[in-house]
Amino acid sequence: MRILNVKSKYLSIFLIFMSCTIFSQDQNYIPYRKGKLWGLCDVNKFIAVQPQYSSISSYDESIGGFHAEQNGRFGIVDRNAVIIMPFISNTPISVERDKYLVFDGWDYYYYSIKTKMRLDKYIKQESYPVRDSGWENYSPLNRNNAKLTLSREDLDDDDLDMLESYDNDGYQWNYKADFLEIMDGNTYVGMYVPKLKKVFLNTQDIAYVGWQFYKGKPYILTTNVSGFLGLADENLREVYPIRYETINLIDDSHLVVLSEPDPNNRNNVIFKTILPNNKVLYGKFEPAMIVLKNGNPFQIYYMISNGQKNYAGEDGTLYFEG
Structure with missing residues (x-):
């Protein structure tokens, strides 16, 4: 997803x-x-x-x-x-x-x-083989060593109480990393988020297909028959309409990266990055460095274009042209 x-x-x-x-x-x-x-x-x-x-x-x-x-x-x-x-x-x-x-x-x-x-x-220093410990293929950051999905054992009594109406032969639970999908046969009914202790039931027009914390608040990913994505708050009030290919909430840098189809080229997507101050940069930007402007810290962001970094400032200034 x-x-x-x-x-x-x-x-x-x-x-x-x-x-x-x-x-x-x-x-x-x-x-x-x-x-x-x-x-x-x-x-x-x-x-x-x-x-x-x-x-x-x-x-x-x-x-x-x-x-x-x-x-x-x-x-x-x-x-x-x-x-x-x-x-x-x-x-x-x-x-x-x-x-x-x-x-x-x-x-x-x-x-x-x-x-x-x-x-x-320059003489390269001799290095010694270290492939005799049996740990060479192990990395604590390797996703293969992490638990990627929830299971019924991860649900507590409150979760099971919330899901009581859907805990029978008529429903199936599909466990994801931080929520579970509720299915009625081949019909996707909605999702349950254990962290929020809340069921989000689909409507006739909108389905709820994921969630994420951003700036300490939960946000819900929405979709419809178009297959595009939107975003709603915990009370299901629309934040972004359903029209995006991707929605990425980057909590550590407080960036939101959106992509939507290019109206002039159906094989292309247009990225835009919403900065913490709500300035919008077109492209997929990440934090690069902090410099001084008028004696104050000034955040510089970058995006990759043709294999190189193009820079922009937190005020929207672009340090590239052409």
């Missing part, structure tokens, strides 16, 4: 200092794309580095700059467009201890951060 207060002036000074420490000036620059070329700009879209690279990363504190790519080779540029490491690496340059690590297409070599001169060849 598709679901989805400062009393002391010294404290004030300290907080300002910490703010400047956490959000460095370098970090206040954002990768900016114009057509197929990339540069850097600030939150107000002032261009600091003219678009000239085929790709550029967000600020990497470990290298003190931005990974940039030109003619298939990677180098490092700072916020003033000064090349602090030439474009000589076939892969993004990393830092190991106090040296750059560069791959020239044949081997890895160390380079001096200070002089940029090539030093000794």
Whole structure:
């Protein structure tokens, strides 16, 4: 299923200092794309580095700059467009201890951060086999190790009381991860949500097919004969009409991502992301970084387009064009 207060002036000074420490000036620059070329700009879209690279990363504190790519080779540029490491690496340059690590297409070599001169060849440390414990295929985060569906044993007495009218040979329960479907033969009657201790019975026009907590409140996924999705609150008041391909409530970042058919291309869908401040960005965005704007934290989001990240601000500013 598709679901989805400062009393002391010294404290004030300290907080300002910490703010400047956490959000460095370098970090206040954002990768900016114009057509197929990339540069850097600030939150107000002032261009600091003219678009000239085929790709550029967000600020990497470990290298003190931005990974940039030109003619298939990677180098490092700072916020003033000064090349602090030439474009000589076939892969993004990393830092190991106090040296750059560069791959020239044949081997890895160390380079001096200070002089940029090539030093000794990188020797990969010997690693030892660890496939003798019997745990190599086990991961506590592997969904195969988790319980994916409810069962009757998960229901308590209150649940069974709520379901009493549907606990007989005329009905069938289909257990899902956090609710169960109530079936009458081949007819889908509704769903029961143990967490909410509530039965949601379908109407002639609307069926209830899932639910999710978002900002501490439960929301119910709805559908009808169209096969599209909508959203209702716990009291079944409409939040979003039934017209979406997908509805994804992302609780940790307080984003809502919706997709609906493209009226100009039936094989395409249009994504839009609703931010916590209710601004709408067209595309499927996720949190990227926090920079400073007028001394205040300013959230930057990104979406993937043609394999690269395009950025936008919490106020709706797009740091890309074309």
